[in-house]
Amino acid sequence: MASATNGSSNGAAKSRFDPHFTEHVVNLMSPDTKPRHREILSSLIRHMHDFCRDVELTQDEWIIGVNYVNAIGGAYKKNRNEAWRVCDILGIESLVDEINHKIATEEGLEPTSSTILGPFWSPETPFRENGDSVVLNMPADGQLTWFHGVVRDVETGQGIPNAVFDMWQASTNGKYDVFDPENQTRHNLRGKFKTDAEGRYAFYCLKPTEYAIDTSGPSADLLRIMGRHPNRPAHIHIMVTHPDYVGVTAQLYPNDDPWLETDVACAVKEDLLLNFKPTKEDKNPECTLDCEYNVRLISRKYKPDAEMLKTNANIVGGK
């Protein structure tokens, strides 16, 4: 039971509210509660209580929150994971990604930053040859790009042979192949490439196009309240793996994109920017742009338990 003083203030320095209430709730957990459950729920209870006290949440505001949480689940359906969207808007998916993938060598050398996987990775993407094109269906407004680089060991700087550079991107209409069967054949704008003896990969793709997330439902209501737009910067997804290294999953963004600073999913990091340069020398006359991006991988010895792939997209379906 929470303590209540009768006729005298409790003298708590920090808060005028019962200083024992939060610990009372935490301590309702059974001694048999699994340690990780206890750790997570204790922290959640403490932070939620501190939030209520910090803003002195009114009952009307609390009821708005209760109704909002109910509405999130009410909007859930196949290919629409509303709680996931809300997490993206609040930066939670991006933060959890950082928490799980932040890693550095003893000297503080960091591999290419991880960022959110998104729901559109496919385990069935075919391998292609270096120099091939992933553009199976060229849109009229597409800008064909020669995309190339080296996958290096972050400590030695040496190229890593036989790394897998898996990439996927939306077409210029903002849609991925599986959601756009009228315009795109399966595996359009997707490909896996194996790095050569010097760690090099290369292919043709499109300069990516920015798109907005769906602007209906509770997640969009949240954006409106915050005065935020629904746009993601244009991006190319990559997942780079090698058995001897910790894999990197990231999104790469053109450095001239207007939404870099205000990405609705809060998933842009400085080392993930791309510089698309005009080219007139490419052997393919349709190709007008050149883009080089080098990836840094860190030895698996720094995280022996790292999974090869980040595949939560498969667990929950699309959003």
Add this chain to the structure above:
Amino acid sequence: MASATNGSSNGAAKSRFDPHFTEHVVNLMSPDTKPRHREILSSLIRHMHDFCRDVELTQDEWIIGVNYVNAIGGAYKKNRNEAWRVCDILGIESLVDEINHKIATEEGLEPTSSTILGPFWSPETPFRENGDSVVLNMPADGQLTWFHGVVRDVETGQGIPNAVFDMWQASTNGKYDVFDPENQTRHNLRGKFKTDAEGRYAFYCLKPTEYAIDTSGPSADLLRIMGRHPNRPAHIHIMVTHPDYVGVTAQLYPNDDPWLETDVACAVKEDLLLNFKPTKEDKNPECTLDCEYNVRLISRKYKPDAEMLKTNANIVGGK
């Protein structure tokens, strides 16, 4: 865009994660965001991020949380407000109630503690005469009680005439009148009483019976994970009002109830306990118990904007 260092640690003392990320997300809010929205959402974002960092939430755990939030809304239906139930279990409804009703005189004198309203208050409860019984349908296992007391000014100690003492309680089967039409007529175990010239009220009611909340759905899953039972201690609801005083809404609990310390809704406070004493002297031979409870009210001058009634039960329907 969140900053990412390339090849050197950022030197943040407290966290190994990007020390600028949370403020980046907060600052995505537009300058036009309403100040209260900004205050609430900034605090929510900071606390949710701190929670994720404090427990180093894994991606699998985060996805469990995403699915759980979706499931809460999926369980919502008429007379079942799942997000509200989860808030009760986490102590959030009780805390918000304290935040909104904590009040004291300049000398630190406090009125009777507020506690959660619950969903079963009725605006249609009839006035009855002091000395009447609210027991319209006597259950076989009921214990008739002479319930009486004085409503006093917390500063002067004087009885307050013409205060309204509104009470409601479940029957011995744990059900309120509206959900138990086979056994209970409308307004059974409900009544409003006006205090007399000395501030006294009195009526016959039942000694209340403890009951469990529904043990299905996501809220019950949460209880199971925490190793907690679903029981509320027995209680009588009261709502005491007077135009010159700040109203008090509370639940009163028998001091011998087994669930006082572990109330599933975390809503017990020390000054809300009742002492039921055996009696053989009552004028009504069926009456076996006597219970006295005195209420302390605080002058409205300490909270001139206080609403007369706490009626959020009407806003959202039952839970």
